[in-house]
Amino acid sequence: MSKTPITVAYGDGIGPEIMDATLNILDAAGAQLDIETIEIGEKVYLRGGTTGLEENAWDSLRRTKVFLKAPITTPQGGGYKSLNVTIRKALGLYANVRPAVAYYPFVETKHPNMDVVIIRENEEDLYAGIEHRQTEQVYQCLKLITQPGSEKVIRYAFEYARSYGRKKVTCFVKDNIMKLTDGIFHRMFDEIGKEYPDIEKETWIVDIGAAKLANSPEEFDVIVMPNLYGDIMSDIAAQISGSVGLGGSANIGDQCAMFEAVHGSAPPLAGKNLANPSGLLLAAVMMLQHIGQPEVASRVHNAWLKTIEDGIHTFDIYREGISKQQVGTKEFAKAVIDRL
Amino acid sequence: MSKTPITVAYGDGIGPEIMDATLNILDAAGAQLDIETIEIGEKVYLRGGTTGLEENAWDSLRRTKVFLKAPITTPQGGGYKSLNVTIRKALGLYANVRPAVAYYPFVETKHPNMDVVIIRENEEDLYAGIEHRQTEQVYQCLKLITQPGSEKVIRYAFEYARSYGRKKVTCFVKDNIMKLTDGIFHRMFDEIGKEYPDIEKETWIVDIGAAKLANSPEEFDVIVMPNLYGDIMSDIAAQISGSVGLGGSANIGDQCAMFEAVHGSAPPLAGKNLANPSGLLLAAVMMLQHIGQPEVASRVHNAWLKTIEDGIHTFDIYREGISKQQVGTKEFAKAVIDRL
Ligand SMILES: CC(C)[C@H](C(=O)O)[C@@H](O)C(=O)O
Ligand SMILES: CC(C)[C@H](C(=O)O)[C@@H](O)C(=O)O
Numbered sequence: 001m002s003k004t005p006i007t008v009a010y011g012d013g014i015g016p017e018i019m020d021a022t023l024n025i026l027d028a029a030g031a032q033l034d035i036e037t038i039e040i041g042e043k044v045y046l047r048g049g050t051t052g053l054e055e056n057a058w059d060s061l062r063r064t065k066v067f068l069k070a071p072i073t074t075p076q077g078g079g080y081k082s083l084n085v086t087i088r089k090a091l092g093l094y095a096n097v098r099p100a101v102a103y104y105p106f107v108e109t110k111h112p113n114m115d116v117v118i119i120r121e122n123e124e125d126l127y128a129g130i131e132h133r134q135t136e137q138v139y140q141c142l143k144l145i146t147q148p149g150s151e152k153v154i155r156y157a158f159e160y161a162r163s164y165g166r167k168k169v170t171c172f173v174k175d176n177i178m179k180l181t182d183g184i185f186h187r188m189f190d191e192i193g194k195e196y197p198d199i200e201k202e203t204w205i206v207d208i209g210a211a212k213l214a215n216s217p218e219e220f221d222v223i224v225m226p227n228l229y230g231d232i233m234s235d236i237a238a239q240i241s242g243s244v245g246l247g248g249s250a251n252i253g254d255q256c257a258m259f260e261a262v263h264g265s266a267p268p269l270a271g272k273n274l275a276n277p278s279g280l281l282l283a284a285v286m287m288l289q290h291i292g293q294p295e296v297a298s299r300v301h302n303a304w305l306k307t308i309e310d311g312i313h314t315f316d317i318y319r320e321g322i323s324k325q326q327v328g329t330k331e332f333a334k335a336v337i338d339r340l
Numbered sequence: 341m342s343k344t345p346i347t348v349a350y351g352d353g354i355g356p357e358i359m360d361a362t363l364n365i366l367d368a369a370g371a372q373l374d375i376e377t378i379e380i381g382e383k384v385y386l387r388g389g390t391t392g393l394e395e396n397a398w399d400s401l402r403r404t405k406v407f408l409k410a411p412i413t414t415p416q417g418g419g420y421k422s423l424n425v426t427i428r429k430a431l432g433l434y435a436n437v438r439p440a441v442a443y444y445p446f447v448e449t450k451h452p453n454m455d456v457v458i459i460r461e462n463e464e465d466l467y468a469g470i471e472h473r474q475t476e477q478v479y480q481c482l483k484l485i486t487q488p489g490s491e492k493v494i495r496y497a498f499e500y501a502r503s504y505g506r507k508k509v510t511c512f513v514k515d516n517i518m519k520l521t522d523g524i525f526h527r528m529f530d531e532i533g534k535e536y537p538d539i540e541k542e543t544w545i546v547d548i549g550a551a552k553l554a555n556s557p558e559e560f561d562v563i564v565m566p567n568l569y570g571d572i573m574s575d576i577a578a579q580i581s582g583s584v585g586l587g588g589s590a591n592i593g594d595q596c597a598m599f600e601a602v603h604g605s606a607p608p609l610a611g612k613n614l615a616n617p618s619g620l621l622l623a624a625v626m627m628l629q630h631i632g633q634p635e636v637a638s639r640v641h642n643a644w645l646k647t648i649e650d651g652i653h654t655f656d657i658y659r660e661g662i663s664k665q666q667v668g669t670k671e672f673a674k675a676v677i678d679r680l
Contacts, residue, residue, distance in 0.1 A: 074516065082517060110450045110555075126483060131520045137487040139520040143466060147477040174568070176414065177422060180471045180479040210572045211579035214554035215450075228514070232547045232572065239551035 003034040004291045007060045011070030012041040013265030014275035014329075019070045021277035021333035022284050028337040029303070031288060031296045036060045041072030041265075045080050052083035061091060067258040068287055070280060071265035085129065088122050093251035093258055094149065095156040096122040096230060097286070100217070100237035100247060106309045107242035108319045114217035114241050119160060120230020121153040121185075122251060127227045145181040145226060150188040156252065157224035158196045168200035169193070172209040172225040172233065185226055213237065238262050245275075245316045248282030250290065257290055259283040273328035276314035278304065281336070303339040307332065310339075343374040344631045347400045351410030352381040353605030354615035354669075359410045361617035361673035362624050368677040369643070371628060371636045376400045381412030381605075385420055392423035401431060407598040408627055410620060411605035425469065428462050433591035433598055434489065435496040436462040436570060437626070440557070440577035440587060446649050447582035448659045453558035454581050459500060460570020461493040461525075462591060467567045485521040485566060490528040496592065497564035498536045508540040509533070512549040512565040512573065525566055553577065578602045585615075585656045588622030590630065597630055599623040613668035616654035618644065621676070643679040647672065650679075 008023070010016040026033065038057040045052045052072060061067055067087070074080050087093070097119050104112035130142035154171075161169050171189040173182035186203060193201040204212065206229050213220060214236055225233065238247035247262030261279030269275050281304060288297035308317075311324030312335045318326045327335065348363070350356040366373065378397040385392045392412060401407055407427070414420050427433070437459050444452035470482035494511075501509050511529040513522035526543060533541040544552065546569050553560060554576055565573065578587035587602030601619030609615050621644060628637035648657075651664030652675045658666045667675065 079519075085517070126514075127517060129517075131518060133520055139485050139487075139524050141483040141485075141518050141521040143481040143483055145479050145481075147479075174466075174571075177425070177467060177469075178471060178481050179419075180473055181481045184479050207572045207575040210550075211575040211584065214576045215579045229572075231514075232550045232569075235547040235551040236554045236576075239555045244551065 001032045001293070003032045004066065004293070005034040005036065005064040006066040006068055006287070006291070007036050007038055007064045008068045009038050009040040009070060011265060012073035013071060013267040013270040015041070015070030015072065015265055017271070017273065017329045018261070018275050018277035018280045021329050022068075022280045024333050025281060025300060025303075025336050026284055026288070026296070029296050029300045029340050031293060036064060040069070040083060042075055045075050050079065051081050051086045053086065058090070061256065065256040066287060066291055067256065068284055069258055069260040071261055071263065073265045073267060081129075085127055087258060088251055091256040091258065092253040093122050093256065095153045095252040096120040096234075097160065097250040097252060098234040098238070098247060098262055100234070100241040102241045103246070103308055105322065106311065107246070107317050108322055109240065109242045111217050111240050114237075116213075116217055116220045116237055117160070117166070117222045118230055118234040118237055119153065119157040119222060119224045120234060121149060121225070121227045123227070124149045125227035143178070143181055145184055147184050147188060150185045151192060154185075154189050154192045154224055157222055158192060158199060161199050161222045162196065166199075166221045168202065168221040169196075170209070170220055170223045171201075171203040172206045172223060172229050173203065174206045176205055182226065189224070210236070214240065217241070234262060243276070243317050244279070245314070246278045246282065248279050248284070248286060250283065250286040257287070259287040259290075273330055274315055275329050276316050277329055277333060299340055300336075303336045306339040307335045310335070341372045341633070343372045344406065344633070345374040345376065345404040346406040346408055346627070346631070347376050347378055347404045348408045349378050349380040349410060351605060352413035353411060353607045353610040355381070355410030355412065355605055357611070357613065357669045358601070358615050358617035358620045361669050362408075362620045364673050365621060365640060365643075365676050366624055366628075366636070369636050369640045369680050371633060376404060380409070380423060382415055385415050390419065391421050391426045393426065398430070401596065405596045406627060406631055407596065408624055409598055409600040411601055411603065413605045413607060421469075425467055427598060428591055431596040431598065432463070432593040433596065434461065434463050435493045435592040436460040437500065437590040437592060438574040438578070438587060438602055440574070440581040442581045443586070443645075443648055445662065446651065447586070447657050448662055449580065449582045451557050451580050454577070456553075456557055456560045456577055457500070457506070457562045458570055458574040458577055459493065459497040459562060459564045460574060461489060461565070461567045463567070464489045465567035483518070483521055485524055487524050487528060490525045491532060494525075494529050494532045494564055497562055498532060498539060501539050501562045502536065506539075506561045508542065508561040509536075510549070510560055510563045511541075511543040512546045512563060512569050513543065514546045516545055522566065529564070550576070554580065557581070574602060583616070583657050584619070585654070586618045586622065588619050588624070588626060590623065590626040597627070599627040599630075613670055614655055615669050616656050617669055617673060639680055640676075643676045646679040647675045650675070
């Protein structure tokens, strides 16, 4: 098999450790990758960049079109733009796919049967970055929702559901208040949904949907929603499934795709061989599927599952009586490799 | 004691039943109320009103300054404005206070120790109602946050914490993205917080805060936040505490106050003597405190608690093995009255 070029960034905080662990596992599993490394994050910001990305990073990303990204730290204060948002927009990554699965009884959770995929619109909404100080005391931010943007992510959600054999797609909006912006998202959901008669459809007002998600996530399957709701709901889902440390995500565009953990760079844990590499590893599994190496993806995923089921756990999911052995980042990676 | 004039609206769906139950309990408890009734909701909308409120309702509200409101139904479709939002703005009800408490082991919940009060800014944010269709395919809604608006609700939250002996106030914002709008809210929180050295303070980015709230609500005490986050978080909190049916709320302004259940009008349950009147009753308890009848408030609250603890439950919180008796709205009210 010829090698697939991908771009990799080690990021900040726990980034380098979990990326090392992930790449070691992919390598041992026989992933055919031609890796280009770029520098992003804190150091680049502090060197004077506003976006946290070296200039030549774009060349690499536009060439490989596949980005495996570790979490980064945005320096405090100053007018630093979110690197995540910059990349999502620059590369047109319109759909952010975030599965949240319970691994009960191996990982403690109050929601043993949950298995939900949140698909979040990833370029529009309040993330458009249009914000003003109108008068001395009045501030405004524009929530922008377009019909084509809504259509694209909604269609992606239905196609995703179909190709992964999922039964239901739910839409979260607040169109009792935002009749135009959330209204168009809801309308596109109803319209595009008609093309998928095989898939069950439902819509919840976001506050009620959020309450249901937090209380009985097992009632959901795929959920599609505008950007900011998706940001909030995907963190809730990851956390209540067991740990944000287990959440991987795919940011999908027409040309490019980016794969990353749902969690952040966790500076207090950095350099201590403590961090759970699972989020980034599961993102890498999604990447392997995306670049057409599904057998390697399955091999990694199964070995990871076996590790979790064998009770070999990093501190964040370690529980007396459930876990067998508490391990560090490196030992966890080795345990996965041993099970490939 | 002289009677306090209040305005009451029976609302739609289950509204009339839970209002009857609530007023019967208040009466039996010796509440001194001079009740004016106004008509709001579906019928008023369908008669051609856009706000769902009869014209003379405003007279009553401006006179009594205290409103006990049952949930209403907004008719589907059409350009109906949200009655809730209209009233909150017209009466300047800037703080929406929503306690969510677990009544474990009497009411089933996965979060037995939770006891959180969400205080939501209630007039600004995306609820300002400024929405446009910019081009055929592009829609925008303005998120508006002002310094005085933020200051007011934040100060209310700290004062609330102090007068109810609460230890911590947490702020939820997304100012890593919305640096101006959520930024000013965060800044006012830090600034006003300095005047309350006796109270612990913390701030979470809303997605992470939401994940913590959904997973370990017992870690929170009072939480203050902008309008839309508060809408979502208060529904989550009510639901995971046991049932949205138990959530009461107070909408506080400088002149007026409105008290209502957190839940909606639940049309499918209407007229069946099934609905849980607890949300509205607990809102009425907050109203009694507000109008200076704290002894009656305690009497009602204690009788209600005793009823719940005696396992006399409406269907929504009825659980085999926990509940003793499943009752309807009227029988529940009678059980509370028997325990006054
Ligand atoms: C870091 C932040 C800009 C980002 C977001 O809000 O999208 C993060 O919370 C996420 O969910 O990926
Ligand atoms: C009915 C709706 C306008 C309202 C809101 O969004 O504020 C409701 O959800 C609430 O929480 O009181």
